[in-house]
Structures are given as C-alpha cells and as structure tokens.
Amino acid sequence: MRKILVPTDFSENALNALDYALELFKYDICEFYIMHAYQDDIYADKVLMKSKTIDELTRVISDKSQLQLEGILKHVSKVSPNSRHTYHVVSSNNMLIDEADKIVDEECIDIIVMGTRGKTNDRKLTFGSHTLQVLKYVQCPVLAIPENYKHIQPRRILFPTNYMIPYKRRELKLLCDMASPYRAVIDMLYISKSKKLSLRQQNHQDFINEALCKNKINFKIVDNKNITNAIYTYIKENDINMLVMVNTRHSFLENILFQSTIDEISLYIEIPFLVLQNMRRN
Template sequence: MRNILIPTDFSENAMNAVSYALELFKYEKCNFYLMHAYQDAIYQETIDVTRDNLHDVTTQVAQRSAEQLELILKEINDISPNPQHTYITVSSNNILIDESDKIVDEKNIDLIVMGTKGKSNDKKITFGSQTLQVLKYVKCPVLAIPENQTYSQPKHVLFPTNYLIPYKRRELKLFCDMIAPYRSVVDVVYISKSSKLSIRQEDNQRFMKEALCKNEVNFKTIDSKDVVTAIEAYVANHPIDMLVMVNTRESFLESFLYPSRVDQLSLKLNVPFFAMQNIKRDA
C-alpha cells in the first residue's frame, strides 16, 4: 500500500497536482492524505485579528478548511473514482513544514505530491515559497507538478547525476515502482568535463544499474561544466516526461535549492519534477 501526502492551498495548481497523482498511481493501492495547514491563513485573514477575536477567526478558518477539503473529495470522486484509492483529509492549525513532517513520520509517507507553485503563481520563479520549503526541509521524496501540466505517462525520464552519492535503496525502489507500469525509459546522464569515473562513482553507478533493473536505462555522459544549461538543453531536445534529481550534499539539486542560487535559478520546469531526498527512513 502506497502512502501519499498531497498538501493543498485550494489553488488550481494544487488541484492539478491532485489530478496528476491520481492518474500516475491509478494502478496502485494508495492512501492519499489530503492536507491543508491553515495557521498562516489565520493571521492573513484580516488586519483586525486581535487576541480577543483570535479564537473566532481560528474557528472560521478551520471550518472553511474542512469544507474545502470535502469539496476536493467530491471532485475526486466525480473525476476519478478508483476502488484502489483511499482518501484521508487532514485540516490542521499548523504551518505546512511542521504538519508535513508530522504526517510523514506518523503515516510513513512514501511520497509528497504538490504543485511547483500555489496561489501566488509568480511567473518569475521556478518554485513557490511553500514548495521550496518542502523540497529543502521535509524528509520525504517530493513530486512537484508544474502549473497547467497535462498528464502524460512518464515514458521518458531524465535522471542527471554526478554519481558522488550512495543512493538509498528505498528511494530508488519508489522511483522504479512508480514508472515501471509505463515501461519508462530512463536516461541517466552524467554531466562533467571528464568522462572518467572514480572508484566511488563506479560503485554508485553499479548500484543504480541494479536498483533500476525493472526499467530500460541508458547511461550517458554530457561534456559540460554548466549543469543547469546542460539539463535545460537535454529537456528541450528530447521528449522528456519527468525530471528526477536528488537533494543531498554534493548533488546537483542541492546547489539549486539553497538561497545563494535560488534567485539565479534559470531552470524553467515544464515537466513533473521528482526530488529524492536521500535520507534514512525505515525500509
């Protein structure tokens, strides 16, 4: 049974992520946790919030949150009834990061699915602030869905790597199982000025070959020092349906997600983005 957390702010982007997840996992038995953390909304509700009326405002926001989650459930049952899927709604007076961490730990969540942006939908950025926080701080793989993304089966997946990190078996298995029903082809691309691998890199590459055995995997090398440009060019020149990266020390994704690089990020995602966190979890 797959456990999937879908945070929502009730935006079109968030609902689009829900729709994508339902299609992607339509062949699997899944528990979907539809979660809205509304603490920030309480203080954004009105400039007139005081200690005297805080309880009343909180009650109103909580009620609205629960009602909107029920509307999402109704929409899901209308557009994608699936006897293999179970839905649990979570409405919480908490902030997104803390509530996500709590549910991930308590429910042994396999994957978080959310939009790359929420209600703000700023066209100048790749990730909205909430999605960026989840990618950086929540210890769970994340599948981020771009706005207006129309579902298509992940037939061709790009997995750039520097082979410097020992991948976690659980996370590679999740990735493999997620795309296996679609007979996906995975392009594992090593981006470097040197094609020679160290012993450490060779060992990590060998582990990837074993872990991704359910899929057709092409191991390639691109001669480049500019990782972002190389990935953008590859996505532009190949029919890529999903981009996969790993967020950990010494990885490509780490340099994209930290503040020194976020404002300069030129990678404009127009395909679903799967970020493995490479952290220790129960097997």
C-alpha cells in the same frame, strides 16, 4: 500499499497536482493524505482580524478548511473513482512544514505530491515559497507538478547524477515502480569531461542499474561546464517528461534550493520534478 501526502492551498495548481497524482498512481494500491495547514491563513485576513477574536477567527478558518477539503473529496470521487485508492483529509492549525513533517513521520509517507507554485503563482519563480520549503526541509521524496501540466504518462525520465553518493534502495524502488507501468526509459546523465568512472562511481552505477532493473536505462555522458544548461538542453532535445534529482549536501540541487535569491534559479522547470531526499534531519 503506497502512502502519498498531497498538501493543498485549494488553488488550481494544487488541484492539478492532486489530479496528476491520482492518474500517475492509478495502478497502485494507495492511501492519499490530502492536507491543508491553515495557521498562516488565520493572520492573513486583516479585515476579519479586526472584527473577531483569534479563537473566533480560528474556528471560521477551520470550518472553511474542512468544508473545502470535503469539496476536494467530492471532486476526487467524480474524476477518479478508483477502488485501489483510499483517502484521508487533514485540516490542521499548523505551519505547512511542521504538519507535513508530522504526517511523513507518523504515517511513513512514501512521497509528497504538490504544485510547483500555489495561490501566489509568481511566474518569475521556478518554485513557490511553500514548495521550496518542503523541498528544503521535509525528508521525503517530493514530486512537484508545474501549473497546468497534463501529460500524465512519463515516457522519458532524466536523472542527472555524478555517481558520487550512495542511493537509497527504497527511493530508487519508488522511481522504478512509478516508471515501470508506463515502460518509461530512464536516462542517467553524467555531466563530466571524463568518460571514465572511478571504482566508487562504478559501484554506485551498478547499484542503480540493479535497483531499476524493471526499466530500460540509458547511461549518458555529456561534456558541459554549465550543469544547469546541460540539463535544460537535454530536456528540450530528448522530449523528457520527468526530471529526477537527489537533494544531498554540496550537490548541484542543494545549491539551487538554498540560493539567497530564488529569482536567480535559471533552470525553469516545465515538467514534473521528482526530488529524492538523501539528507538527514538536523
């Protein structure tokens, strides 16, 4: 049984991410938790705040949230009638991060699927603020889906790594199980001037090879000083349709996610991006 959390703000981007998840995991027995955390919405409507008390406004927002979630369930039953899938809707007067964290812990969620951007849809940013918060602070694999991305079947997956960190078997199994129904090829990309691996790196590579045994794996080495450009170039030149990275301390990905100005992110991701979390909670 795979458990999948899909946060939504009822935007087209969020709905597209849900549709992607329904199709990607169509062969799996899954429980979907479709969640809307509406605490921010209560204070966002300045007009209603002037005419209603907080309690009245909360009831209005809560009712609207529940109604929209029921609408999503109708959409799901229409576009993806799958007997392997069951659904739960969660409407919560809470912040997105807090509610996501709570559901991940209580339900042992395997993966979070969401759009790279939500309602604001600022095209200058790789990730919207909500997606960025989940990538940073919720300890669970996250699959971020770009706006209007429709190519569901992952045929070629890129996994950049320096082989310096121990990987979690459960998360590699998740990747293996996602890729194997589509016979996807996984390219492990090591960006380095040296073509030799240390004993530690070799051990980690062997572990990856064993954990992803259902899949065809290519072990690649690229000499490039700029890691971002190396990844971007590889994606373009090899028709990659999913990017996988690990979020760990002092990693390239952590440097991206924790930049003070998000606008500086130079890796504009146009394909689904799976972030495996290898970080302990504070």
